[in-house]
Amino acid sequence: xxxxxxxxxxxxxxxxxxxxxxxxxxxxxxxxxxxxxxxxxxxxxxxxxxxxxxxxxxxxxxxxxxxxxxxxxxxxxxxxxxxxxxxxxxxxxxxxxxxxxxxxxxxxxxxxxxxxxxxxxxxxxxxxxxxxxxxx
Numbered sequence: 813x814x815x816x817x818x819x820x821x822x823x824x825x826x827x828x829x830x831x832x833x834x835x836x837x838x839x840x841x842x843x844x845x846x847x848x849x850x851x852x853x854x855x856x857x858x859x860x861x862x863x864x865x866x867x868x869x870x871x872x873x874x875x876x877x878x879x880x881x882x883x884x885x886x887x888x889x890x891x892x893x894x895x896x897x898x899x900x901x902x903x904x905x906x907x908x909x910x911x912x913x914x915x916x917x918x919x920x921x922x923x924x925x926x927x928x929x930x931x932x933x934x935x936x937x938x939x940x941x942x943x944x945x946x947x948x
Contacts, residue, residue: 819930819937829879829932855906869901876909876933883928891923891944901929911938918947 819829844863851857860872873879880901895903900921908914914931915938918924924942931938941948 858905868898869905879932887926887943897925
């Protein structure tokens with residue numbers, strides 16, 4: 813089990829991004845995903861595929877074409893004075909019109925939740941591996 817995402821350029825050099833979310837069939841979350849359309853008062857509106865009651869950026873796309881998806885990287889969390897990944901990924905969707913702006917939001921953090929963030933736009937894609945006090 814695991815979440816996967818990737819992008820490729822089609823024959824017209826347009827970026828196409830895919831996301832696969834695996835859930836254990838025994839989990840109460842299995843087949844309970846909802847498409848949320850979020851229109852915040854500030855920032856950009858976005859759509860996210862989430863479980864009921866979640867309003868974050870685990871897997872979504874904003875109105876500027878920026879996608880964000882969270883992926884586990886199985887690195888031990890040692891720093892706990894962090895912005896939770898749910899809020900960090902939502903902030904990236906809500907306030908980024910480019911991949912560079914998404915990275916600038918990450919650069920403002922002093923420590924990170926242990927995740928791989930896959931971010932794409934209409935023209936490119938980037939992977940940010942964040943954990944504790946490191947970002948690559």
